[in-house]
Amino acid sequence: MADLRVCIGDLHFKNPVTAASGCFGYGKEYEDFIDLGKLGAVFVKGTTGSNRKGNPYPRMVETSSGMLNSVGFQNKGIDYFISDIYPGIKQYNTHIIVNVSGSTIEEYVMVAEKLNDLEKIPAIELNISCPNVKEGGMVFGTHCPSAIKVTTAVRKAYHKTLIVKLSPNVTSIYEFARAVEGAGADAVSLINTLLGMAIDAEKQKPVLATVTGGLSGPAIKPVALRMVWEVYNAVKIPVIGIGGIMNATDAIEFMLAGATAVQIGTANFINPRVTVEVIKGIEDYLVEKDITDVKDIIGALKIPG
Amino acid sequence: MADLRVCIGDLHFKNPVTAASGCFGYGKEYEDFIDLGKLGAVFVKGTTGSNRKGNPYPRMVETSSGMLNSVGFQNKGIDYFISDIYPGIKQYNTHIIVNVSGSTIEEYVMVAEKLNDLEKIPAIELNISCPNVKEGGMVFGTHCPSAIKVTTAVRKAYHKTLIVKLSPNVTSIYEFARAVEGAGADAVSLINTLLGMAIDAEKQKPVLATVTGGLSGPAIKPVALRMVWEVYNAVKIPVIGIGGIMNATDAIEFMLAGATAVQIGTANFINPRVTVEVIKGIEDYLVEKDITDVKDIIGALKIPG
Amino acid sequence: MKKYIHDFQIIANRRINTEYFVLSLANEKKLPEIKPGQFVQVRVDNAPNTFLRRPISVYDVNYEKNILYLLIQVVGEGTRTLSELKNGEKLNLIYPLGNSFSLPDSEKALLIGGGVGVAPLMFLGRWLTEQKKEPVFLLGFRNSELQVDIDRFRKLGEVYISTDDGGAGEKGLVTQHPVLHNDTLDISMVYACGPDVMMKAVALWAEKKNISCEASLENTMACGFGACLCCAQETVQGILLVCTDGPVFNTKELIWQI
Amino acid sequence: MKKYIHDFQIIANRRINTEYFVLSLANEKKLPEIKPGQFVQVRVDNAPNTFLRRPISVYDVNYEKNILYLLIQVVGEGTRTLSELKNGEKLNLIYPLGNSFSLPDSEKALLIGGGVGVAPLMFLGRWLTEQKKEPVFLLGFRNSELQVDIDRFRKLGEVYISTDDGGAGEKGLVTQHPVLHNDTLDISMVYACGPDVMMKAVALWAEKKNISCEASLENTMACGFGACLCCAQETVQGILLVCTDGPVFNTKELIWQI
Ligand SMILES: Cc1cc2nc3c(=O)[nH]c(=O)nc-3n(C[C@H](O)[C@H](O)[C@H](O)COP(=O)(O)OP(=O)(O)OC[C@H]3O[C@@H](n4cnc5c(N)ncnc54)[C@H](O)[C@@H]3O)c2cc1C
Ligand SMILES: Cc1cc2nc3c(=O)[nH]c(=O)nc-3n(C[C@H](O)[C@H](O)[C@H](O)COP(=O)(O)OP(=O)(O)OC[C@H]3O[C@@H](n4cnc5c(N)ncnc54)[C@H](O)[C@@H]3O)c2cc1C
Ligand SMILES: Cc1cc2nc3c(=O)[nH]c(=O)nc-3n(C[C@H](O)[C@H](O)[C@H](O)COP(=O)(O)O)c2cc1C
Ligand SMILES: Cc1cc2nc3c(=O)[nH]c(=O)nc-3n(C[C@H](O)[C@H](O)[C@H](O)COP(=O)(O)O)c2cc1C
Numbered sequence A, B: 001m002a003d004l005r006v007c008i009g010d011l012h013f014k015n016p017v018t019a020a021s022g023c024f025g026y027g028k029e030y031e032d033f034i035d036l037g038k039l040g041a042v043f044v045k046g047t048t049g050s051n052r053k054g055n056p057y058p059r060m061v062e063t064s065s066g067m068l069n070s071v072g073f074q075n076k077g078i079d080y081f082i083s084d085i086y087p088g089i090k091q092y093n094t095h096i097i098v099n100v101s102g103s104t105i106e107e108y109v110m111v112a113e114k115l116n117d118l119e120k121i122p123a124i125e126l127n128i129s130c131p132n133v134k135e136g137g138m139v140f141g142t143h144c145p146s147a148i149k150v151t152t153a154v155r156k157a158y159h160k161t162l163i164v165k166l167s168p169n170v171t172s173i174y175e176f177a178r179a180v181e182g183a184g185a186d187a188v189s190l191i192n193t194l195l196g197m198a199i200d201a202e203k204q205k206p207v208l209a210t211v212t213g214g215l216s217g218p219a220i221k222p223v224a225l226r227m228v229w230e231v232y233n234a235v236k237i238p239v240i241g242i243g244g245i246m247n248a249t250d251a252i253e254f255m256l257a258g259a260t261a262v263q264i265g266t267a268n269f270i271n272p273r274v275t276v277e278v279i280k281g282i283e284d285y286l287v288e289k290d291i292t293d294v295k296d297i298i299g300a301l302k303i304p305g
Numbered sequence C, D: 001m002k003k004y005i006h007d008f009q010i011i012a013n014r015r016i017n018t019e020y021f022v023l024s025l026a027n028e029k030k031l032p033e034i035k036p037g038q039f040v041q042v043r044v045d046n047a048p049n050t051f052l053r054r055p056i057s058v059y060d061v062n063y064e065k066n067i068l069y070l071l072i073q074v075v076g077e078g079t080r081t082l083s084e085l086k087n088g089e090k091l092n093l094i095y096p097l098g099n100s101f102s103l104p105d106s107e108k109a110l111l112i113g114g115g116v117g118v119a120p121l122m123f124l125g126r127w128l129t130e131q132k133k134e135p136v137f138l139l140g141f142r143n144s145e146l147q148v149d150i151d152r153f154r155k156l157g158e159v160y161i162s163t164d165d166g167g168a169g170e171k172g173l174v175t176q177h178p179v180l181h182n183d184t185l186d187i188s189m190v191y192a193c194g195p196d197v198m199m200k201a202v203a204l205w206a207e208k209k210n211i212s213c214e215a216s217l218e219n220t221m222a223c224g225f226g227a228c229l230c231c232a233q234e235t236v237q238g239i240l241l242v243c244t245d246g247p248v249f250n251t252k253e254l255i256w257q258i
């Protein structure tokens, strides 16, 4: 039996495997398939200051080894979350981490502040990287001074573990990682989706109502791995790896590249049991390799020469 | 019969389908499979000031719907190209366009200057976007002032059609397109490969000897389409679309997004006849849709609302 | 309703015509209750370009023999790969998904299907007869060759047919069929499944006649069980999800995009 | 040599043991000349994660019957999918690719293969007998169960076996086999195909004995015909390509990476 526990700042995860925001609803959508208590954490969907209806449809299109989505932040806002959703999920035997989204710094701060008081929410993930909203969202994630500003403001307002989720749609992601580390983030998570587009050649129209959308799935894994490795080498805070993880081997690759934990997104749609299967697979890998502590593989990649 | 002719600046292509640099050797590797004279143009491999042996191996790894390569600029240099390769390829009944690569502005300029005199080379593609060389290469493609500098210098030295190949590893690719347009480029081509990485979990090592490499193939098509569309909307010069084209439908999508011509790279490895099949497929599409001129689909994407 | 992921075994793959086939799927475990209108999410193995699951309605269920039936139209690589499955091969399903059709007030109900939209109507028709109702089917196809299992529908109730080219039944769209303009048709409920334009036309007809109308919608789905929010449908109550709030909607609720 | 892209038909898929199988491929067109040591690039359809072609050596050729044979080891998804091909199914090949083995000066030649590395040696052995030479085979396997077609090799020449566990032939690595330390073995040429460590050991042995040595190398290949420059091999002449300058190299030329 290997020790699977990892820490993100002060926060202890029973294992490094978590579910990615926007791909796991509020957890309850998966209760028929798995025991949520087995997961390291669940990142619930993007929550904004007030009710958002999301983008028009079609919102999804399949691409080679991936998918584009343009859901936008369809959610009923933070107050509804606190009053109607939180009571139903707070008994889960895993960490519930809220993905905080917004269009303005004030909105981010307001949502974060309100989450301070929820006993069973030990952390937030600041989403400055969503490609699917017109204002805010990705702007904060692709302009370094804005990323610093919003992180600083939320850091002041929020007292528990602060994870900042980075956008891959930038020239140097490690600069953003360093910037938000400096602004007080306890950890960074990456990558969010790559901005992409699909076209219907027959109709000569974009497939998505919003024209562009976010690319996820195994197609993006090579880019995500490279970025995790770059960021791991640039910051001291823990890195949470995301992007195209379909099985335990993929998750292990992210940990070798420097991820302390991983998030699994799109794969849940195809195999709703993937998270628990990945936990089992990591354990098997460690046992086979005679490694007693999963922390020993974090950043353990051997670079030749 | 539809009219397939397109123009890149002053240069006339018999059709919009060309082979991408680094994926088509010097053309002769494909002579057993297709009639090169059918292609709009052939972009031959990256040529530098002097002999380069390229990167150590392994140089390639397959990924989901794509591949990573780290060939680097293995070539014998411009003088060898002129003396030993050019005589063998100049009789091809298609345009031969040389992909010009380097580490310093002087190197780019030197190579471009020497190509002025080759009668059958009507254009060069300035490669400021290769992720596989330590110095130069991508630096020019990810730093706007450097992109302007190198383009301006080469523009002064080179008298025929100048195409600048852009890197997708940037926050705003349209800014680079505008910048090189301002610096005198006659056209832009995009995208080069996305910087990625693959890890061997068993050996706990990077798969590629260079650790990172360039991602190509259908995995990157959604990103490439989005960038072509962004650039098409930002510049007046023609755009050459590249990235994951596997068939005629893919090529048509790029043209709808704004590409005047397309380059096909990775697909040639799997189907060495893909270029001529795509030409046929575009023709069928136009006939079926009663479109008499392929130029009518360039940028014809209907954006709702 | 609890959802399951199970491997089923193909016990028959019956080709109906050039476009349609029916898969018969067996499972050792006893089938849970499945309601008419519900669908399954099929994992397509061995199709290089099929990444996500494919949503397919339940065509019929035989609880005694523990068999699930799917009627599928070949439209792309995923469905083509499914059409080539052989007896004994496995198919992984997530099921049962979505809501279901509701019971009509009156004796008779009209079930209108267009093309592969007839799929959920077989199971709905069977259920209605079990509920002592009388289903009347109005089924539309492009041409007579593409008709699907008419004999089996006939066992459940009266069947009217229309084809675009008049090769079978009435010529024209289902919504032009005389039965819709026959005032002796004594129904309080119409169910529709097919192309959006067809369902919208049926909904308008039902509204005029003051008949309740339920339509089974399609949408692009990544998950099928409410986790991704991709299958948005604009309704008078705001955005709803086709995979969990639907696929069956009362057409009064819908804001059509066409 | 002119290269072709052709669809072949599977006329037999012969399972040898848990890891190896042999595909027999037929084509209506007359096979072009294929040389021992050459390989084909196989397109693997229906394997979701197999994007590029897979390089496979020519195991044997029957020009009279117009059949090409491939010996394949199941190592991943691509080769597993190939192992499931049935008679009548199609396989698309680009061929013939690469250079070939050269003729030895002396009567006898030693052909050393490890695991699936025995693949090119069958065709090489047949060619040598046709050239009135005497091939002597030294074939190494992990265990006796994994031996490949020994009877067929015996028809072409003497065969020595070694297995890691001693279950057949000598126990140990091929390079420890007594025949290599037998001074009566009168050869001027040794051919090797197998894991790099094995080939390197054979090359060192040959160098000491002053025998010419050719090795058939592997490398990661995107194209297989010289277009991508991915299959680089460091040699005394600089970087060469395994797919066009090789796969056969005189080991004196090689700079081993191990
Ligand atoms: C709730 C529901 C029930 C359905 N029931 C049936 C059924 O009983 N029988 C049947 O044959 N078909 C049914 N469909 C449609 C079926 O899901 C699509 O035809 C199938 O996914 C196409 O897959 P493909 O790989 O063959 O085609 P693709 O190559 O993926 O696409 C071909 C066409 O199908 C459309 N399509 C692709 N994926 C989806 C998707 N996830 N949802 C909707 N449309 C899609 C595309 O827009 C495209 O025009 C249903 C769809 C939904 C949403
Ligand atoms: C010139 C040449 C001749 C060969 N001849 C034979 C033969 O006759 N019989 C045979 O069984 N095998 C042969 N191989 C090896 C064969 O190409 C690989 O085993 C096969 O590509 C693995 O594919 P996969 O999808 O089953 O495995 P994957 O899942 O892709 O990988 C499994 C393992 O195979 C290796 N591999 C994958 N792709 C390649 C590639 N393109 N080139 C080399 N190694 C790769 C990987 O490093 C990995 O360790 C040859 C290779 C070369 C280069
Ligand atoms: C349908 C969908 C919705 C998403 N919604 C959110 C979101 O609300 N907030 C967020 O930070 N990321 C969101 N993401 C991004 C994922 O959390 C994840 O970063 C990305 O999908 C890459 O991981 P994957 O390849 O494992 O899916 C969403 C992704 C998908 C596919
Ligand atoms: C093996 C390989 C080598 C390449 N070499 C070059 C090069 O020398 N110069 C260049 O500008 N692009 C090079 N590229 C990038 C391609 O020209 C093209 O931009 C990229 O592969 C995306 O297109 P694709 O998906 O169709 O392959 C190379 C790509 C591959 C796969």
Ligand code: FES
Residues within 6 Å of the ligand: C220, C221, C222, C223, C224, C225, C226, C227, C228, C229, C230, C231, C241, C242, C243, C244
């Ligand atoms: S398909 Fe995922 S929520 Fe409906």
Ligand code: FES
Residues within 6 Å of the ligand: D220, D221, D222, D223, D224, D225, D226, D227, D228, D229, D230, D231, D241, D242, D243, D244
């Ligand atoms: S595999 Fe492409 S050059 Fe050798």
